[in-house]
Amino acid sequence: MRGIFTRFFKDKKAMTIGFCLGALGFIEMYVALFPSIQKQANELNKMMESFPKEFMKVFGMDSAQLMFAKLENYMSTEYFSFFWPILVTIMAISFANAICVGEIEKKTIEITLAQPISRAKILLSRYLGGALAITLFTVVSSYGILGFAFLHKIDYSLANYATVAFVGTLCGLAIFSIATFFSVLFSERGRSTMATVGILLLMYALNIISGLKDSLQNLKYVSFFHYFNAPEVFGNNRIVDWSIIVFAGTILLFLLAAVLRFQKRDISV
Amino acid sequence: MSKAVIQIKDLKKYFGKVKAVDGISFDIEKGEIFGFLGPNGAGKTTTIRxxxxxxxxxxxxxxxxxxDAVKDSVFLKSKIGYLPGNVSLNNNWTGKSHIxxxxSIRGKSENARELAKKFDLDLSKKFKNLSSGNKQKLGLVLALMSDPEIVIMDEPTVGLDPLLQNLIYEVLEDLRKKGATILISSHNLSEVERLCDRVGIIKAGKMVTVEPVAKLEGKKLHRVEVRFSDKYQKEEFKVKGVDTIEEITGGFIFTVGGDLNPLLQKITKHKITDIEITHANLEEIFLKFYEGGPK
Known part of the structure; x- marks a missing residue:
């Protein structure tokens, strides 16, 4: 198992480093801009307050959080609400595809399947390799903010970083588990990718729709974007109710489904 | 007690309505090289998979x-060396990384480096930078590096030059001497003829025949090439046992399954200038099965 885990992680090392550096580059840009944006906070806040309340509600924002008074509030809106979820989703789907469907397309899976190791162990070894890479990315792309804040002499709230790294890792792994399931379900990378992206877009849409009408508000509970609500998690250092259970449950459920499916499916390249 | 190392009984593999393999049975005995013969799409690779x-x-x-190949698959794979058809490995890994x-799964190999040396294979090159022959050599090293009791190769020489084909034949013959049981699928008849003890011919998912190669070659089909100096009609030679008649200048080439006498009686009614009777080669036998001739 260790050999497959190590090899998978090694193969994903360059991409992980690239994503970490990309995230750090964006963080530096955002953090460097923060002091000047902070100076204009009052004007920006006035502008935000002129937006319809429904608009602010739909996007889960409130004016108090958009005051840019704190680095964490600013980064939760600018970075963790949009850029970071895209990065972690691309990473999760890419690594998940490499576990099975990518190897089927490249016709390289037979060399591993011909070895004396169970399919469950093959999948779990690769999953753990990918999970480690995603965890490292989340930690670097969260705590990286702290480093640049220190460099630019900006105040920070240390506790918020542990919270966002923890919830962010769970969220990334939940997406990774869903993508892993589709990677073993399908034999074409395009279909596997579209299935995961489709589910995430649906979750995003449901989270927005839930804010439009009181009668629809319960829809938010099926969306990861409700549980990884960056202004709450990073800005307010608060773990949204049920989020750990929902993310952990998704990880276990989809990973189990992936293992069962991988053990039973025909693999023909 | 049966010496069979591999026993396949009434194997069926359907993909929806497509019957890729439709009830084949055969045994492979210890120490033999079994050739699995058939054209593309006949079901060879599906059976191997x-x-x-x-x-x-x-x-x-x-x-x-x-x-059981399903329940005990992990144990059995420790005994099997497998070479897939058209070896596809990880493009960015070197030969050394693959080994x-x-x-890391099978344990340290005693002979991987020796095999690579024997095949004159540079293990420091990335797979994507290897020629197709060297890719096949690497596949062979990976299949044989753990000294397997059973070797399964899917079209091992396809697309290779004669030198490399010969190298693979030598390796297989060495393995046979060591007592390994070998299954090779192929549509290269001459290699099956050269290497195999027995051959199974598969057609549209069904096993047409399983015979020792020598028996197939020697007993079932004759090739009769004859030239006449007098007049003759093609129709008069359509007698029992004649499978195909090919017209040549001044005569015919017949392929005959079974008794030669009815044809010879017809031939001897004419003035013969030349006649040659040989055992049909495997290719002709193979074609006979595929053209739906008598079995």
């Missing part, structure tokens, strides 16, 4: 070393 547990049989059973990867 079922043996390797990449595909699950729809019906039937596969037993290897007395164990280390297999070693």
């Amino acid at each position: 079922c043996i390797m547990n990449f595909l699950y049989p729809t019906l039937g059973s596969i037993s290897i070393l007395g164990k 280390e990867y297999i070693e």
